[in-house]
Amino acid sequence: MDETEEKIIKLTQNGIPLTPSPFRDIASSLGLTEEDVVTRIEAMQDKGIIRRFGASIGHRDIGIIANAMCIWNVPDGQVEDVGSTMASFEEVTHCYERPRCPGWEYNLFTMVHSYTREDCEEVAARISQATGIMDYRLLFSEREFKKTGIRL
Template structure:
């Protein structure tokens, strides 16, 4: 796929999708109006761009501090390799976990599963981590608390 494969209409729709999602009854209608097309055309183009892999995913960026989650911790877990998928799926189901992914280990770093846990306090985060560990039979982990949030932005395309 080259840049020429993306039409000007598609670029305009992508630009609109990169902004704030309108909190209204018909958000795609509002976005379509911003793009200068009907809602039907807007949704059709999104489906086509997904089908042709021009758009791989669409998702929300939660600014967790703005909604009251003032504590967050990256937890690195040492999980048996044979149970990695099972445990990761279990942990990812927790409403307090926003990210869950596996990583390679190193000789001095045995942790292979990472979860990002958000809470209203450190105590709440620690309770969630304790529950996750107990529910999955995993005890070895390290908790890396965020001290400062440096960046909370998404990539922007076709904004030249």
């Protein structure tokens, strides 16, 4: 990684400017063109320096305060199909298969965010109905300790 790439990372790691032309603004501060900045970001992704470049919404800041990890006991032979169905729900932001552990029969995990606990419960009930998986629990977040990525 060269010095310019490091500067680009430092300028973007806490979020890009909320302006109509954020990459042009970054480029201007570095004496580059907007195309140079975008090309360098893409090259850093290709080299694996940047794993992904995406948006993150501060869901608590906009009132989405009910967060439920839905844990599901899915028969092993059905995980692919059931997981695809669960992931297709727009309310599901994450869907993961995890190994079962002794005393822990749950192997599929979905994360649901909403405005109320009741909304999360309703989403889980709809997912259960759509998949036929009745053995599930909801684990609600009580508080958020940290939400940041790696920083230079």
